Amino acid sequence: MGDTKIIKSRFRSMSEHVLDGKGRLNFPSRFRDVLAQYGSGTLMIAPWKQHLRVYPVSEWEIIEDKLVDQGKEQPGLTSFIRLIFSGVTACNLDKQGRIVLPATLRSELQIGKDVILTGMRDWVEIWDKEAWQFELKATRENFDSFDEGLSKLGIL
Numbered sequence: 001m002g003d004t005k006i007i008k009s010r011f012r013s014m015s016e017h018v019l020d021g022k023g024r025l026n027f028p029s030r031f032r033d034v035l036a037q038y039g040s041g042t043l044m045i046a047p048w049k050q051h052l053r054v055y056p057v058s059e060w061e062i063i064e065d066k067l068v069d070q071g072k073e074q075p076g077l078t079s080f081i082r083l084i085f086s087g088v089t090a091c092n093l094d095k096q097g098r099i100v101l102p103a104t105l106r107s108e109l110q111i112g113k114d115v116i117l118t119g120m121r122d123w124v125e126i127w128d129k130e131a132w133q134f135e136l137k138a139t140r141e142n143f144d145s146f147d148e149g150l151s152k153l154g155i156l
Contacts, residue, residue, distance in 0.1 A: 011031055019113050025126070
C-alpha cells in the first residue's frame with residue numbers, strides 16, 4: 001500500500017480577523033488542525049488577483065511544479081508565473097498560532113487591518129474586508145449565471 005498520507009480535513013468556511021500592528025494574523029484553530037495533517041507548519045503565501053492565497057508547503061510545491069513544467073506550454077503564462085513566484089513568501093506559525101503577512105504583499109493588494117479568511121479546500125484565501133464584500137456582492141448578483149456550470153457538474 002505504501003506510505004501515502006490521506007488528508008481527511010479540508011480548509012472550509014469564512015471568518016473575519018483583524019491584523020495587529022505588525023501584520024500578524026491569528027490563523028484559526030480549525031485551519032491549524034488541517035495544516036497539522038500535512039505534517040509541516042510551513043505555509044506559502046502567494047499574491048493572487050485581489051487576495052492572497054495561503055497553501056501548505058506540499059500543496060504549493062504541486063502548484064509550483066505544474067506552473068514550471070506545464071506552464072511553459074501555455075501561451076502568455078510566463079508573466080503570471082514571474083509575478084506569482086516573485087511574490088511568494090514562506091512563513092511559519094508562531095507559538096500563538098499567528099502568521100505574518102508581508103508588508104509588501106499587503107500593500108500591493110491593498111489589504112488593510114480588517115481581513116476575511118475563506119477556506120477553499122486545499123488553500124486559504126485572505127481578502128481585505130472591503131474587497132471581499134465587493135466580491136461577495138458581485139457573486140450574489142450573478143448567482144444565476146452559475147446554473148449552467150453547476151448543471152454540468154451534476155449539482156443542479
